[in-house]
Amino acid sequence: MMTLDSKKMIKIFNNIASKVEEEKAFLTELDTAIGDGDHGINLARGFHAVAEKLSQMEEDDDTGSVLKTVGMQLVSTVGGASGPLYGTAFMKAGAVSKGKRELDAVGFLAAFEAAVDGVKMRGKAVPGEKTMLDALCPACDALKISIAGGDDLKTAVWKAVEAAEKGVAFTKTIIATKGRASYLGERSLGHQDPGATSSLLMLRVIAESL
Amino acid sequence: MMTLDSKKMIKIFNNIASKVEEEKAFLTELDTAIGDGDHGINLARGFHAVAEKLSQMEEDDDTGSVLKTVGMQLVSTVGGASGPLYGTAFMKAGAVSKGKRELDAVGFLAAFEAAVDGVKMRGKAVPGEKTMLDALCPACDALKISIAGGDDLKTAVWKAVEAAEKGVAFTKTIIATKGRASYLGERSLGHQDPGATSSLLMLRVIAESL
């Protein structure tokens, strides 16, 4: 049975950091179109700090503690809207994972659900408002169904990625009512949401790294 | 014998006003290269005011009084360096022409010499400093020689135009030491002086209008 321990988790976060750095310009470009052109810069700054923090951390078996560290680091380095949102997500995931030396499919799902709830709570948004939730919520649903159906973690996460891809595409078709893109009104149509895109990127890195 | 009465003089000033308006962009362009890009604008504003003033003036037989009016109008509408300089020039020309109903060649020369002396006095410059004096001084010399040699006024003014043309060409070859162009040091080389150019234009209009 495939599980995720804290070592693997740290590797995944390093991979996310590289990916975000790689896609920094792309994410920033998306945010220039309908926001203020800093989403890639913000996340790159944050995950760079996460990677550095994790490399300095004493070995820690507790997956909850790793996730909490990531969340706190994001909160204190990203800024903007996405900082508190992603930060809260990982902190909440850490809270439900506290004390677990490894996450199996069910544990991963619990962490993911907690993360998504954290984003909803913090940002007071729901799916359909052209935010990261339009990637995260369908992904969470897909994950849940897949795991309930007996898929292993890797398969389930890939299904979540597929759902997130559709969610990102969906954001092109709707008007933003949360975040900076909402200032544009109808002019936000046709553009994909930067936060939904970064959520998809992270999920894909997880799927590839598992 | 060809002479210049106040009626003809007013016609000449109207012609100068048209010419300056026509060459406004050109003079301004010259001043953009080595000054602050307003010479054409300044002169056009001034001669527009001159033409208006002359059209409102009661008929006046005194050439001196016409010249003085032009000078005062230039002083109070042109601004910049060229305003007081050209203004003083015409005021001084007016002073020596006071009471004359017409200027013959000798009278014209006296007025022209007074004008050039006025520019020298006001601007504390000498020929060779890349200013209007590099057109005016050689023109004045040519006028003097031509008239002394017995040429009529029109011929003499055409000779002055030729001398002024050479003077303008000469300004391209020297470094400015007076006026704004002097701030450029060696970078003023290769550019012709806007003020020398406007002096040439005016002289040419006089020659053509006589």
Next chain:
Amino acid sequence: MKKIINSVEKVEEQMIRGLVKAFPQQLKKLSCGNVVVRATKKEGKVALVSGGGSGHEPAHGGFVGEGMLDCAVAGPVFTSPTPDQIYEGIKAVATEPGVLCIVKNYTGDVLNFEMAIDMAKDEGIKADYVVVNDDVAVKDSLYTTGRRGVAGTILVHKIAGARAEEGADLSSVKAVAEKVIANVRTMGMAIKPCTVPANGKPGFELAEDEMEIGIGIHGEPGTHREKLAQANKVAETLLEKILADIDYKGREVTVIINGMGATPLMELYIVNDFVQDYLAAHEVKVYNTMVGNYMTSIEMAGFSITLLRLDDELKRLYDAKAAAPALVK
């Protein structure tokens, strides 16, 4: 991107250092980050903390001083500072009467300030906040993020700052801040975009004959694009929108003609020439006018018009002494 900077990474820190070095008697920078506080902490009064992304200079560091803010927290350009930065600022100036944070209505600012205030409260600091949302370019709806906070924020600093300096308690200072927020409206436009240093490319592009109407202060595009019109026509468009939002008729107002950073004063004065006549014609009485760069978007060219409806209390506080780098009264 053409800027007078040393490196994209050092913009915020060198800028804050440069500000503090220009006013060493009045300001100091906390060593933990880009947080500006008064050189001498003032006890016994409510402390005012503001901040947000950088790029709005002189906001907000330039408004730290007697009669205005106690602390300004500067994030990266156009990016809200993080909760721990804000918390350090709150902690540094916290007094017994408490701390009021003045937050501009952006999701990022609101979320980060909320988290910081929670942290401060956990440490026993009395802290509260108000959210400024004066930008009438954006529709104010319960179902959206609501209007943005823009140049009107300066007047919240000024008036709440004066009330705090008078010794009012936290709820009174908050109440007057909310009164300003309820009565202040702003609308802006731009003819040239700005470039976030770390990004390197402008937030939008405009043709030589185009302008953006309903612009914010983060280099983002406005609500719509038009052919560039005469200054008077543009100012009228903005004023119409402002006057339609709340009733200013017969009332006294403070006016801000705010430059976006690269707008020459020449143009702001020309706009003001029209604005004053327009207001007079619409029976709005001008009590005071500010013309200049107060809440900018780096090197954006354009302007915003702010109107604050006054009553006697607001007039008294508006006129009260202020001695901040960017506002002396």
Next chain:
Amino acid sequence: MKKIINSVEKVEEQMIRGLVKAFPQQLKKLSCGNVVVRATKKEGKVALVSGGGSGHEPAHGGFVGEGMLDCAVAGPVFTSPTPDQIYEGIKAVATEPGVLCIVKNYTGDVLNFEMAIDMAKDEGIKADYVVVNDDVAVKDSLYTTGRRGVAGTILVHKIAGARAEEGADLSSVKAVAEKVIANVRTMGMAIKPCTVPANGKPGFELAEDEMEIGIGIHGEPGTHREKLAQANKVAETLLEKILADIDYKGREVTVIINGMGATPLMELYIVNDFVQDYLAAHEVKVYNTMVGNYMTSIEMAGFSITLLRLDDELKRLYDAKAAAPALVK
């Protein structure tokens, strides 16, 4: 050309009207032209008159007020006003102790002011003038026009203004103005040119990676062109030239980091961060620093650095009360 104006012909007048309407209690405009005077004439003191071409806002109208100028005469953009305009200004503020004109060293300004002063003297007005020439970019030689007057002019306004307000006689006010002129030096640079409205085209063009060093304030090219360098390097270039001109070592100075009109405060603060360290390292003690747009070139982007060497008298006068739109002390 992209500007927020109504028409090229009305720029100067609408701008002056807009300025005066922003400060109706402090300023008024003479009906005869673009001449700004204090709303209430102050008798019994030497009156200070300055001016020159427009395009340098807030200079000079923004410096009319208590402790500074009595009158500012505004010509067309970058073009000296005419003698009759200046004369009207002189006449409007002339007092029994006399009038001192503060003229920047440009042929046009000097000639027009001289003629106006002659006119005033003919009418029995006691009038004199000083010529400011602080720009070290230009060689000062007996055989040339000499150095230009640039941002240092503001300090002449401030200090001579304070001395006049103290009630000093004309020769004493002139003497202190000349002391400032002898001790003040400026050097500037630009990364983007400006456009005279009536002209429509920029005064020079710069590639994306170029800057002009030794720039004046009339949109004219500078003394030379270089590759755009880091802010610190640029500031060092300017400072070296200034410090080489007169000896500042061991002395106290006032510093102006002056924006050219479109330079964001962000960049000026970054420059100041370096300037303060550089001066400290060169044993120049900073008494006070001003950072902002004081003497601009419409929408030029760039900055200048001004240093004024102080003594006790200059410090006292520099610190004296001032209440002009663009400078409050």
